[in-house]
Structure formats: structure tokens, C-alpha cells
Amino acid sequence: MNQQPGEPSGEGILTALPTEHRGRLMALARDTAFTGSRRIFEEGENADRFWIIRSGTVALDVQMPGRGRAVVETIGAGDLLGWSWLCPPREWHLGATTRDPVRAWEFDAAAVRALCAEHPALGLALVTVVAGTIGDRLRATRTRLLDLYGRQGSQGNGPAP
Template identity: 75%
Template sequence: MALAHEVFFPAATRIFEEGETADRFWVIRSGAVALHVQVPGRGRTVVETVGAGDLLGWSWLCPPRQWHLGAESREPVRAWEFDAAQVLGLCTEQPALGLSLVTAVAATIGDRLRATRVRLLDLYGPQGARGGGTAP
């Protein structure tokens, strides 16, 4: 937490865009943030909403360190912001901390990938793609 500083995003603030450099991340203290993917011909499609206690941003950990999704505050957000380079440096100095952090971020990545898959199947997949509909 010594590397964190508090930030505030008013409602409807673009926090980051898909494809931009990912050089920081946040732990949300209050509020909600919509995560979206750019769908060709359809624009931004929300795939998940994250809130208090959630990690916002994991792309800083994986080269090429570019955001895989975009993010916009749905309501006012208070968060702790971390500089990725500083955190990565601390993880190098303290491998046990690095392993714990990578494990936690990997869990978040898995959750986000599952949520994105489910949301995109709901929106664009054939009826019954998740087993909830009837086959033609």
C-alpha cells in the first residue's frame, strides 16, 4: 500500500482504452466501472462491471502491456492507483510477494475471460450456445 495513491473518477469518465499502454492498475474502493470490448461494426460492448474490492486492470502484467479492454466509470469511483513499474520492481525484490500478486492477477484474468465469453455468447452466439436455449 506504500505504492498506492488515492484517485477519484467522476461518473462517465473514460479510464483507459483498449490498445493503449497499460502502465498502472487500480483497486476499486467504491463505485462501479464498466469493462468493454470493441466489436467491429457494433462499437463498445460491455462485458463486465466491476466494483468495490475488485482489481481494475491486469494488462500491465503481460507484455506487450496494452489494455485488452476499455473501462469507463458508471458512477463516481474512488480507487487506489498503483504504478505498474514500481509494483513490478517490488515483485523482483520480493519474489514471494511477486508470486502472490501474479496468482491473484491470474485469477482475475480467468474471471474476466469467462465473463467476456459468456457476455459475447449472450449477445452474438447462436441461440442455446450456453446450453440455456433450445436447439433448432
């Protein structure tokens, strides 16, 4: 299916926005594509844009000192890629690499922030959606880090069974 901006897939972040706000946001969308195994952004870099994934998957990772990158979550169609653009210092908190070819709508962060300032109801709706995404990503990161380190660190530290 060849979706155009403003035509959500019926799932994900776009359906969380009221139709009027969705239309205003999607007026800023630019269709983009990434090849498989492409690094989209690095943790700590300037976060000046974000994407809504239309197809494909992206692995989100965190740099682990002495261990390299650890994937904390894999996201796909309908998901928001990038939330660090919203709040200062506007630097990516995670890194992102495509797992396979990805099509997405790309948004310039400064333009979206200006749109939100012009339409506060849209801003509130978008911040609410982004806050939910942040919560989901923090839970996924915590779970993944517990998978990686929790068993090692918990041996002998908990109550006896």
C-alpha cells in the first residue's frame, strides 16, 4: 500500500493524535527511506529531526562502556523514532540502526516545535504521545539491562528461596 502523508496506517503514534492535529503535523512530513543496516543516528549527537516509521524495523541501542552497543528495543511501523528533539539539550539518548529497509515520514524538529507553539492544543497532544513513547523506551531499556546484568549482580544478594 502506498500511503501518503496524512493517511495513517491505522496504528501507532498517528492514531493517538486527533485528526485536525494529525493533518497539521503531516503537512510537515517528508517521505524518506533508509537501506538495511544503516546507522541513522548516534547517542549524543544533535537531535534535529524525528521519524514516524511506515515500514521496516529499527533497533534502538545504548552504548555500554567496555561492551559496545546493546539493543534495548526494536521498533516498527507506526512507531516514533526519536524523541530527544523535544527537550534540551536535544541530543540523542539512544542510537538507531535499521534492521531492514525502512520507509518513514521525516520531520524537521524546529518546524514541529514552531507548529506546536502556534497551536498549543496540538503541542499538548504531541507531548502527551511523546511522553508515552519515552516511558515505553525507559521500560524497555530497564528490562534489557536487567536481562544483561541483573542475573549476574543478583546472585547471593537476594533472599534465600
